[in-house]
Amino acid sequence: MTDKPLILVTNDDGITAPGIRTLIEVMTTIGDVFVVAPxxxxxxxxxxxxxxxxxxxxNVNINSGPQQEFSCSGTPADCVKIAIRELLPRTPDLCVxxxxxxxxxxxxxxxxxxxxxxxxxxxEGIPAIGFSLLDYSWDANFEASKKHIKTIAKNVLKSGLPKGIVLNVNIPNVKSETIKGIxxxxxxxxxxxxxxxxxxNPQGKDYYWLSGKFVNLDGGEDTDEWALENNYISVVPVQFDLTAHQFIAELNTWNLK
Amino acid sequence: MTDKPLILVTNDDGITAPGIRTLIEVMTTIGDVFVVAPxxxxxxxxxxxxxxxxxxxxNVNINSGPQQEFSCSGTPADCVKIAIRELLPRTPDLCVxxxxxxxxxxxxxxxxxxxxxxxxxxxEGIPAIGFSLLDYSWDANFEASKKHIKTIAKNVLKSGLPKGIVLNVNIPNVKSETIKGIxxxxxxxxxxxxxxxxxxNPQGKDYYWLSGKFVNLDGGEDTDEWALENNYISVVPVQFDLTAHQFIAELNTWNLK
Known part of the structure; x- marks a missing residue:
C-alpha cells in the first residue's frame, strides 16, 4: 500500500462486466484499487x-493491473459491507x-x-459515487465516460461529501465531442x-414477464432527465434520510387517537 | 365488489406469515381486500x-374470509406491480x-x-402504509397492533397522502395498555x-455470515427510535425523491470541467 487514496470499486452487473473493467482502469490512475463485486x-x-x-x-484475477479483486456471491450492498468489514486493509477513501x-x-x-x-x-460514512451509462448493451462504449468519471472522482476525493449524501452520475450514450458538460x-x-x-408454460400454468416503458412526466429543466436528453452528464446528490420533513406538521393535525 | 374501499395487502415475510394474516383480518373490517404477497x-x-x-x-386460499388472495413468486415490489397491472379489478384505494x-x-x-x-x-400514486412490529419471531403477538393499524388506515383512506409520500409505521412490542399513543x-x-x-465449508472453502447490532447514534426526541424506546408507535412520512436539494448549490461551486 502507498499513500495514494484507497478506492473500493463495485457494481451490480457482475465483476466481469465491461463497465466495471473501465471503472477499474480509470481508478487505478488515481488511487490504490480494491474491487469487491458480485x-x-x-x-x-x-x-x-x-x-x-x-x-x-x-480473491480472483480477472485481468492484469495493480488492483486487488474479490468476487462475492452476494448483492451489491453485501459486497460493500464485506469489503469494509472483512476484506479491505482499512476504510476506503472513496467508493465508486x-x-x-x-x-x-x-x-x-x-x-x-x-x-x-x-x-x-x-x-458507513465513505464518500461514494454511482456511475451509469445510458446503454444497456454488454458491448457499450465507455470511452467518452472516462475523462468525466476521473474529474468527478478527483473532486470528491478533494472536497469530500457531507455525511448522508452520495452522488448519482448518469452519462448520455453519445460521442465524446457531443457531451456538452456536467x-x-x-x-x-x-x-x-x-x-x-x-x-x-409447457404444463399449462400461467406465468408473467414484466415489461414497460419509461415516461418522463417532469417538465423541469433542472432534472437529470432534461440534462441527459440534452447531452449533459447528470449529477444528482442523493440522500438516504427518507423522511418527508415537509409533511410532519400536517400529519400532526390528524386525529390518531 | 361493493362500494367499500379496495385495499391491496402485501408483505415481505410471505403470504402465510402471521403478520399478514393479522393485517388481512383488520383490513376486511374496513374494505374489500385483495392480497398479493410473496x-x-x-x-x-x-x-x-x-x-x-x-x-x-x-389464486390461493390460505384461510377463510372475504378476501381474495394471490401468491406470487416475486419480490414485494413485484407483488405490487403485478397486483396493480394484472390482478386487481381496479386501482386500489389503499395499499398496506x-x-x-x-x-x-x-x-x-x-x-x-x-x-x-x-x-x-x-x-403508482396509491396511498400506502408499511406496518412493522418490533418482534422478529414467527409467533409474535400482533393483538395490541390491531386497533392502531385500523385507526391509521382509516385516517389515510379519509385524508389521502400527498403524491410522493408513504407512511412507515413501527409498533413497540409491548402490551396494549403500555402503548402510550402515536x-x-x-x-x-x-x-x-x-x-x-x-x-x-466441509471442502475447506471460506464462507461468511453477516451479523451485527443496531446502534442509535441520534439523541433527538423527534425520531422513530426515541418514540419506540418510549413505548410510542412511530409514524414517519417517507419520500422517494432522494434528491439532497440542500447540497445542489454547493455542488454547483465545484470545478467539474
Whole structure:
C-alpha cells in the first residue's frame, strides 16, 4: 500500500462486466484499487442484503493491473459491507460503483443495485459515487465516460461529501465531442408504465414477464432527465434520510387517537 | 365488489406469515381486500424487482374470509406491480404492507421489503402504509397492533397522502395498555455495526455470515427510535425523491470541467 487514496470499486452487473473493467482502469490512475463485486449480474436488486444465507468471497484475477479483486456471491450492498468489514486493509477513501450498463436516472435510483452499493458506502460514512451509462448493451462504449468519471472522482476525493449524501452520475450514450458538460440536477419525477406479458408454460400454468416503458412526466429543466436528453452528464446528490420533513406538521393535525 | 374501499395487502415475510394474516383480518373490517404477497420470505430484499426471470402468480386460499388472495413468486415490489397491472379489478384505494415481523425504523427503511412494497404503491400514486412490529419471531403477538393499524388506515383512506409520500409505521412490542399513543417522527440517524463470521465449508472453502447490532447514534426526541424506546408507535412520512436539494448549490461551486 502507498499513500495514494484507497478506492473500493463495485457494481451490480457482475465483476466481469465491461463497465466495471473501465471503472477499474480509470481508478487505478488515481488511487490504490480494491474491487469487491458480485460474481453474477444483480441488476434491479435495489438495496437487497443477504440475511439468511451465507456468502462466498474469493480473491480472483480477472485481468492484469495493480488492483486487488474479490468476487462475492452476494448483492451489491453485501459486497460493500464485506469489503469494509472483512476484506479491505482499512476504510476506503472513496467508493465508486458501476459503470452501470443502463440508466439509473429519475426513479430508477430506487431499483438500482449500482446506487444501493454507493448508498451502503455512504451509510458507513465513505464518500461514494454511482456511475451509469445510458446503454444497456454488454458491448457499450465507455470511452467518452472516462475523462468525466476521473474529474468527478478527483473532486470528491478533494472536497469530500457531507455525511448522508452520495452522488448519482448518469452519462448520455453519445460521442465524446457531443457531451456538452456536467449539470447538477434533481431527480426527475418520472415513472415506468409497466405491463405484464402473460404466457403459459409447457404444463399449462400461467406465468408473467414484466415489461414497460419509461415516461418522463417532469417538465423541469433542472432534472437529470432534461440534462441527459440534452447531452449533459447528470449529477444528482442523493440522500438516504427518507423522511418527508415537509409533511410532519400536517400529519400532526390528524386525529390518531 | 361493493362500494367499500379496495385495499391491496402485501408483505415481505410471505403470504402465510402471521403478520399478514393479522393485517388481512383488520383490513376486511374496513374494505374489500385483495392480497398479493410473496410465496416465500423476502426479508432484506429492499426494492429489488425481477427483471430477467418470469413470475408466477396464482389464486390461493390460505384461510377463510372475504378476501381474495394471490401468491406470487416475486419480490414485494413485484407483488405490487403485478397486483396493480394484472390482478386487481381496479386501482386500489389503499395499499398496506406487513405487519412485518421485526423493526423497519431508522435506516432499516432502506433494506426493508415491507417498505419497498409500500413505496412501489406510492410511486403508482396509491396511498400506502408499511406496518412493522418490533418482534422478529414467527409467533409474535400482533393483538395490541390491531386497533392502531385500523385507526391509521382509516385516517389515510379519509385524508389521502400527498403524491410522493408513504407512511412507515413501527409498533413497540409491548402490551396494549403500555402503548402510550402515536408519534409523528423523523427517521433516526442510526446504523448497523456489522461483522462477518468467517467459517470453512466441509471442502475447506471460506464462507461468511453477516451479523451485527443496531446502534442509535441520534439523541433527538423527534425520531422513530426515541418514540419506540418510549413505548410510542412511530409514524414517519417517507419520500422517494432522494434528491439532497440542500447540497445542489454547493455542488454547483465545484470545478467539474
Amino acid at each position: 460474481d453474477s449480474p444483480q441488476s434491479g436488486m435495489g438495496h437487497a442484503i443477504t440475511l439468511d444465507a451465507m456468502l462466498y468471497a474469493q 460503483s458501476g459503470i452501470n450498463h443502463g440508466s439509473n436516472s429519475a426513479i430508477n435510483v430506487i431499483y438500482s443495485g449500482t446506487m444501493s452499493a454507493a448508498i451502503e458506502a455512504g451509510i 449539470r447538477i440536477c434533481r431527480q426527475a419525477k418520472s415513472n415506468w408504465v409497466e405491463s405484464f406479458d402473460k404466457r403459459k | 410465496d416465500s420470505p423476502q426479508s432484506g430484499m429492499g426494492h429489488a424487482i425481477t427483471l430477467d426471470a418470469m413470475l408466477y402468480a396464482q 404492507s406487513g405487519i412485518n415481523h421485526g423493526s423497519n425504523s431508522a435506516i432499516n427503511v432502506i433494506y426493508s421489503g415491507t417498505m419497498s412494497a409500500a413505496i412501489e404503491a406510492g410511486i 408519534r409523528i417522527c423523523r427517521q433516526a440517524k442510526s446504523n448497523w455495526v456489522e461483522s462477518f463470521d468467517k467459517r470453512k
